[in-house]
Amino acid sequence: MQAPPAAQTGITEIVWHDRRYRARAAAGGAAFEIYSDTSEPGFQPAGATFHRFVHASEVTSSGGEMLLAGVAPLAIPVMPGITASTVHQYSQNPRIGPAERALVSATRATAFITPGTRMVKPLSRHQVSRQLTSAPLVSGLCFREFDVAHLRFPGDRIVLSGDPDDVRDIAFGLRWRAIGPDDYTSSELVNFPGLVGIPGRERRGSMVLGTGFLPSGTHLIPEYATAGLADLPLSARAEILAYTPDGAEIALFQYQPQTNVWNRVAGARHRDLVNRIPGLETGRTLFRVNPSVHAGLTGEHEGERVPITADPGHGFHAYARGAASRSPITAPRRFHTRARWRDTEVLALGRNEDWVRLRLSQPDIEAIMAADATCVERGVYECWAPLAELEDPRTILTEYPVPPSPPIP
Incomplete structure (x- = not known):
C-alpha cells in the first residue's frame, strides 16, 4: 500500500x-x-x-x-448463528416475525443517546435556505453522527436523504448536540405504526421500515425521530455542513443563540458552496432568526420563568443583554402544544391569524387523507386548519435534568 x-x-x-x-x-x-x-x-x-x-x-x-468518539456502537446479541449480516437482513424487512423483530429491537436498543450526543439530519439545498431564515428548530427523522460518519461522499449520503434533491455532486446536513435522550425515539413500528404502510405516492424519500433502521442494502444505521415528531430547539453552535466530492466535510454556518444569528464560518474559498444554496443574498454572512422562538425551552432564572438556550456540556443559559447570564438556571423544560383535528392527533406549530399550522404526530394513510396533509419531508406531514376547529388543546412538558456544577478549585 x-x-x-x-x-x-x-x-x-x-x-x-x-x-x-x-x-x-x-x-x-x-x-x-x-x-x-x-x-x-x-x-x-x-x-x-x-x-x-x-x-x-x-x-x-x-x-x-x-x-x-465517545459513543458506543451497536451491539449484536450473542446467539448461535447470529451475525451482523443476519441482523442487517432482518432490519430491512418490515414484515419480519415476532422472533426476528425481537432480535432487531434488542440490537436497536443498544444505540443510546445521551446529553451532548452529536446528531445529524440531511438537508436539501432548499431546506438549508429555510433553516437559515426561519426559527432555530429541528424535527423529523435524524441520526447519530457516529453511525453515519463514514458516509462522506455526496453519492453515499443519498441513502440518508429525507427531502430528495436533484443535485448529486454536493450534500448538505445539519449537526447539533442532543439536549436529552427523551427528545428522541426510535422509528420502530411500536412508536410509529402508521408510517410503514404509507404508499410511495404519499411520501418523500425512502419508506420507513418500522424496524428502527434506515433502508440500506449495505449499512446498518439506527434511525431516530424527534419525540412525537415535535420541533426541538437547536443547541448552541449547531452547524450547517457541506459534503464535497472529495469527501471533505465543511462547516458553512454556525448557530449562535445568544445573538440569534447563523454566522457564516466558511471562508472565501468555499464561496461556491454557499452560492449553491438558493435564495441567499450574495456575500451575506449573518442570518438573524426570530429571538422569540425557542421551541418552548424555558427555565427558572432569578425567580422568573424565562426563555433559555441549551449548550450541552456547559448547561443552560438565560438571555441577558445579548450574553449568557452567570446566574444558574433551574428546572429547564421544553413544552409544545398537541390537539385533535378531524379525529387526528396533531401538533400545533404556529398561527397565521385564524389559521394554525399542524403536523401529524402519528402519520398514517387514513390521517393523511382526513387532514389533507402534505409530506414536507420524509416522515413529516403538515397542513393548515381553522384555529376554531381544534379540539382538546393541551401543553406537553419535557423536563431536563440540570447538569452538576463543576467543582470549585
Whole structure:
C-alpha cells in the first residue's frame, strides 16, 4: 500500500476486510479514511492515490480511535448463528416475525443517546435556505453522527436523504448536540405504526421500515425521530455542513443563540458552496432568526420563568443583554402544544391569524387523507386548519435534568 501525501498527518495502519491499509481517523474516531495506491471498488481518486471512508466498527486498529468518539456502537446479541449480516437482513424487512423483530429491537436498543450526543439530519439545498431564515428548530427523522460518519461522499449520503434533491455532486446536513435522550425515539413500528404502510405516492424519500433502521442494502444505521415528531430547539453552535466530492466535510454556518444569528464560518474559498444554496443574498454572512422562538425551552432564572438556550456540556443559559447570564438556571423544560383535528392527533406549530399550522404526530394513510396533509419531508406531514376547529388543546412538558456544577478549585 502507498501512503498518502506527506501533508496529511495522523496516518496509522488498520485492517479492513482482511487487508492492511494506511488510514487516518475521521469524525473523532467514528470513521477512517483509508488509502490505496490502486483503484478498488468504492475508492475515489485522491491525487496520486485512491481513498474511501469506512466505519470504525468495521476495522481492526491498535490505536483505539473509536473509543475517542465517545459513543458506543451497536451491539449484536450473542446467539448461535447470529451475525451482523443476519441482523442487517432482518432490519430491512418490515414484515419480519415476532422472533426476528425481537432480535432487531434488542440490537436497536443498544444505540443510546445521551446529553451532548452529536446528531445529524440531511438537508436539501432548499431546506438549508429555510433553516437559515426561519426559527432555530429541528424535527423529523435524524441520526447519530457516529453511525453515519463514514458516509462522506455526496453519492453515499443519498441513502440518508429525507427531502430528495436533484443535485448529486454536493450534500448538505445539519449537526447539533442532543439536549436529552427523551427528545428522541426510535422509528420502530411500536412508536410509529402508521408510517410503514404509507404508499410511495404519499411520501418523500425512502419508506420507513418500522424496524428502527434506515433502508440500506449495505449499512446498518439506527434511525431516530424527534419525540412525537415535535420541533426541538437547536443547541448552541449547531452547524450547517457541506459534503464535497472529495469527501471533505465543511462547516458553512454556525448557530449562535445568544445573538440569534447563523454566522457564516466558511471562508472565501468555499464561496461556491454557499452560492449553491438558493435564495441567499450574495456575500451575506449573518442570518438573524426570530429571538422569540425557542421551541418552548424555558427555565427558572432569578425567580422568573424565562426563555433559555441549551449548550450541552456547559448547561443552560438565560438571555441577558445579548450574553449568557452567570446566574444558574433551574428546572429547564421544553413544552409544545398537541390537539385533535378531524379525529387526528396533531401538533400545533404556529398561527397565521385564524389559521394554525399542524403536523401529524402519528402519520398514517387514513390521517393523511382526513387532514389533507402534505409530506414536507420524509416522515413529516403538515397542513393548515381553522384555529376554531381544534379540539382538546393541551401543553406537553419535557423536563431536563440540570447538569452538576463543576467543582470549585
